[in-house]
Amino acid sequence: MTPMLSARGLSKRYERGGQVVNALDDVSLDVPPGDFLALMGPSGSGKSTLLNIAAGIDEPTAGTCVVDGRDVQAMRSGERDAWRTRTIGYIFQFYNLIPTLTAAENVELPLLLLPLSTRERREHVAAALELVGLSDRLHHTPAQLSGGQQQRVAVARALVTDARLLLCDEPTGNLDATSEQEVMHLLRRLVDEHGKTVILVTHDPTAAAHATRRLRLEKGKLVAAMEASA
Ligand SMILES: Nc1ncnc2c1ncn2[C@@H]1O[C@H](COP(=O)(O)OP(=O)(O)O)[C@@H](O)[C@H]1O
Ligand SMILES: [Mg+2]
Numbered sequence: 716m717t718p719m720l721s722a723r724g725l726s727k728r729y730e731r732g733g734q735v736v737n738a739l740d741d742v743s744l745d746v747p748p749g750d751f752l753a754l755m756g757p758s759g760s761g762k763s764t765l766l767n768i769a770a771g772i773d774e775p776t777a778g779t780c781v782v783d784g785r786d787v788q789a790m791r792s793g794e795r796d797a798w799r800t801r802t803i804g805y806i807f808q809f810y811n812l813i814p815t816l817t818a819a820e821n822v823e824l825p826l827l828l829l830p831l832s833t834r835e836r837r838e839h840v841a842a843a844l845e846l847v848g849l850s851d852r853l854h855h856t857p858a859q860l861s862g863g864q865q866q867r868v869a870v871a872r873a874l875v876t877d878a879r880l881l882l883c884d885e886p887t888g889n890l891d892a893t894s895e896q897e898v899m900h901l902l903r904r905l906v907d908e909h910g911k912t913v914i915l916v917t918h919d920p921t922a923a924a925h926a927t928r929r930l931r932l933e934k935g936k937l938v939a940a941m942e943a944s945a
Contacts, residue, residue, distance in 0.1 A: 719880055719912040720746040720769055725778035727764050727935070738764040739775065740935035750907045751913045753926035760932040766882045769914070770803050771795045782802040783879060800828045804881045805875025808888040810865045812857040812872075818844060819853040822872045825915070829876065843871035846909075847901060863894025870901060872934060874911075881905065883915045887922045898927040 727739040739761045754762050760796060765767055767773035768780055771787040780787045783802050812821045819840050823938040828834045844850055857865050866886060873881055883902065887895040903925050905911040915926055923929050931938050 717746055718745040718781070719748045720744070720914070721781045722769070723779050725765070725768060725775050725780060726763070727768065727773070728776045737935045739750075739768070742778070742932075742935070742938060743919075744764060744930070744936050746912060746914060748912050749906060749910055751903065751915070751925070751927040753803050753915045753917055753929045754932060755916075755918060755920075755923055756931060756932035757918065759810065761935040762924035762932055763884055764935075765851055765932070766805075766884055766914065766916060769798055769880075770805060770882060783945060784896050793906075797828070800825055800876055800878075802878055803850070804870075804876070804878035804882060805905060806869050806881060806883040806886045808885040810857070810862075810869045810889075812865055812868060814857050817854045817856055818849060818860065818868045818871075821857070822875050825876050835870070839875050840871075843869070843875040846874065849872045854890065860895065862890050863897050866890060867901065870898070870905075874905070879910075879912060881911055881913045883913060883917075885916055887917065887919060895919075 721740055722744045725739050726737065729736040742765065745896050756762055764773060768775050769782055769787065771790065772786060775779060785798060795832055823836055823842045824842055826839055829878040844853060847870050849864060849867055849871065852860060852864060860868065890898060899922055902915065906913055915922065917923050
């Protein structure tokens with residue numbers, strides 16, 4: 716089966732005042748379609764760097780990353796932006812919703828980059844918000860929603876273009892235990908029932924336990940899965 720993500724020899728070096736930081740150090744990784752991978756590791760171990768390279772937001776110093784059959788770094792930037800909109804949904808710790816827009820308007824944003832009619836956009840937005848259980852909150856602004864609800868709006872925004880790969884960077888890092896459970900069950904359902912591929916960055920073992928498998932980054936290197944501890 717063609718992997719959803721295939722990284723080979725990925726490295727990212729930063730040089731600051733003669734000091735070298737290997738944010739990623741020769742990382743190779745295959746993520747098959749339908750995988751739910753938790754990527755763990757301490758702060759500064761390169762987790763966000765890996766997601767950003769996979770999304771074509773950041774450039775590796777060496778190595779390649781093929782996502783959904785495309786060499787991410789080989790694409791021209793305009794092509795890559797269009798590809799990212801259709802292929803990747805990104806979910807962040809602090810939701811990154813626009814505070815002045817309603818839930819429905821926030822979810823609609825990625826669709827404005829696609830050739831869709833107003834009516835088609837409205838239908839996709841309604842379907843995405845229904846999927847995350849927020850059909851009754853379409854016209855609420857982020858401030859009128861709980862943290863867990865805001866994150867579910869962000870999940871709807873990540874899904875609305877029918878992206879196949881969801882990159883989640885500590886999505887439960889700002890949530891209470893109940894909201895964390897809700898968001899993790901939602902991600903699990905997106906994998907099991909909707910065929911999504913999820914890469915979940917977290918240092919929370921409770922969140923990671925919902926994934927199908929767990930890998931760990933340490934100082935930019937991928938190390939063996941640690942099933943017993945975080
Ligand atoms: N723009 C940058 N310039 C210099 N160093 C950076 C930059 N971005 C990240 N780093 C360094 O790269 C390492 C990995 O960062 P990051 O991927 O954000 O880690 P994590 O997400 O695991 O906390 C860290 O040591 C960080 O300080
Ligand atoms: Mg990070």
